[in-house]
Amino acid sequence: MKKKGFIWGGALLVILIIVWIAFGSSDKEQAAQIYYKVKYDNFDVVVTTTGELQAENSMDIRGPSGLRRSGLYRIKITDLVPEGTIVDSGDFVASLDKSELSKKLKDIETEIQTKQNQYLQTKLDTTLEMRQTRDELINLNYALEENKIKLEQSKFEPPATIRQAEINLDKARRRYNQAVENYKIKRDKAEAKMREVEADLAKVKRKKMELIELLGKFDVKAPKGGMVIYQRSWDGAKRKVGSSISPWNPIVATLPDMSSMISRAYINEVDISKVSEGQPVEVGIDAFPDKRFNAEIIDVANVGEQRPGSDAKVFEVIIRLNDTDSVLKPGMTTSNRIMVSHFDSVLSVPLEALKVTDSTRYVYKKAAVGLKKSQVTTGEANDNFIIVQEGLNENEEVTLNLPEE
Template sequence: MKRNTKFFLIGGVAVIAILILVFSGSSSDAEAEVVVEVEQGEFIVDIMTSGTLEAKNSVPIKGPQGIRNYRIWNLTVQHIIDEGTEVKKGQYVARLDPSELTGKIKDAQLEVEETQSQFTQVKLDTALTMRQARDELINLDYTVREKQLTLDQSQFEPPATIQKAEIELEKAKRALQQAKENYEIRRQQNVAKMQEADAELKGDKNELEGLMSLQKDFTILAPQDGMLIYERSWDGKPVKAGSQISAWDPTVATLPDLSQMITKTYVNEVDIRKVKRGQSVEIGFDAFPDKNQKGRVTKVANVGEQRPNSDAKVFEVEIEVFGTDPVLKPGMTTSNRIITKALDSTIFVPLESLHSQYDSITYVFKKQGGRTIKQEVMLGDANTEYVNILAGLEPNDLIYLSSLRGYEKDEVVLIPEMDGKRQQKEVEEPEPLPEIPQGRRRPGGR
């Protein structure tokens, strides 16, 4: 019996202890919440973006120039050395597929052979034609001389015979003169034919020579010393083996000047209005978390664009990197903190401490003496963690980071000047004047 009484006494004490813990834990949610002080000091408004490191200036490594003149519009990269390779001037960089060029060279060789044959044929025809014309002139000259002899021998013949000989001589002279004129015309025609055939042959030979000279340019060499960086196409993909390059821009790679670096980043359309040229930037590098560089915004795009795998419009921003570091390489990912504004001696609170009521009043849970109130605050600029407070709080005030239970029905303590503005806004605006039919005027109107 004593054992049972002892058991019940121990059980009762345990129950009472549990009840005390339960009630003491639920007596005040506020005591269990995190309380922070309202901070005062310099407040930085920033935008965080990621970007890609590039050289500000670089020398392009190009394939053959002028291939459009030979109706070659695209070239395929057959082989290219690894990106990041240190090359010397004149060192091998890449090789382009010459199959299309080889086909055009064969066609050009056949064309030259054909035009050469045509030129030879025109030359032979011209020589034969002109020889026949010269023989005709010689024969006509002999005829004139014969007619002259006949006339000279007819001096003692009857007048009719003499007149007939004169007529024959005149006809022979006229035929000779016409033959000379025809000969000159025929000569000029043949000269023109020879010039045309010669020009066509020279054109085909020049095209063949041009195509032949392009062959060496299909093996691409470095124009100077440097580190090889692949060229990027319009979709951001690097030029590599199997890629095609355009005849309008046959660049396969670049040799960047590592003494001047920039990082290119993209800012969404909501924040781009805050970004201006000349703003300071703190730059970090994913590959070297312990390294940081200073920089500044040097260019802000005026037109937005749609980036791959993104639904939002973004604007390209170029940031100049101050100083140099041999470990920094083009293509590295950067984290950029763009300082859009710096406020001196202002107060600010964490973003998670803010709450709203009726979508128009922003407040915080503030400790005031031995109680907690819902205090309205006027907001200024914000960054990724904090917001500037323009009114409603003082430095070193204590506020809660999260919402508290049990204060749903408490009224928000309003800022007097904010309350006055709200009351003024709630005053009814005068009703608009009724529409006046065309041709009539309102009182006092012109």
């Protein structure tokens, strides 16, 4: 009996060793896995992106008009009030570099002096020329009178003498008449020349007045009250002291209308097909994490662009906030959650749980012993989860750290 006891005890020990060898490693593997319990829940497909808060409407604070007409194309900003300054109508906002304009004023003053001298010289020359022409006309008139007298005195002379006197009178009359016509032509010509010189002088003087008026506008004032927000250049950089404005983009800053705010965001080309006008958006403010605002998309760009410092193509999306708040300021960074679609009570698993091959999608779910590979049919996905349409049941557990094949 004692011998039989040893035999049964040894057999039991062997069985335990076999069970441990067969299932011990599987138990260790199960213990090392991280599981997620599948359950029914609501599912949102969301596109997230950052944006910059701006006023939907604003009034521009512009540099002076007429820069191009005055030959000024790049004007530097020499002084600028701090961004966020509250100004009233007519308050100082910025000053522009006046050096190039001052040089043009000196040049035009020299030109005015030249034109004035030219005008005076033309006037003197015209006066002398017309005086000489008038003297010649008077002398010809005297000659005409003398020939008339000679003709009258020759009435008792022979016919040939009378005829000669008539011819001389006719010649004198023709010379006088011709001189009168020439005098009119010279007078009209002199008047036209004087008008031309006078017009040139007036034109230069007007140009000087325009430059003086333009110089007065190099101190930029606010057109109305509000908060000063710097304008961005084509490269996205904000205006600052040392930045330049041009006739094509003379805006120095803006005065935003804070009653309606938008978030200007950019969506990558992978997600842009999911986004459309009218979709609801939840907007968060990075500076105030506890603040959330309901919003909607009001515009989606049709053409992509390449933002500075990035190789990826993005599409501009404008999001309008439905509400406003005193904490909202232009330039704040926003976190935008665009609600693409919503599903009620569906099964989903974390993306880490899904393994994808060319033809199948499957997960590893927890079995009585070890893991069981289960093929699944999936639906829509968001940043973290994907809907499982077939292949899993509620309360089943799937592993997140997939085992090696």
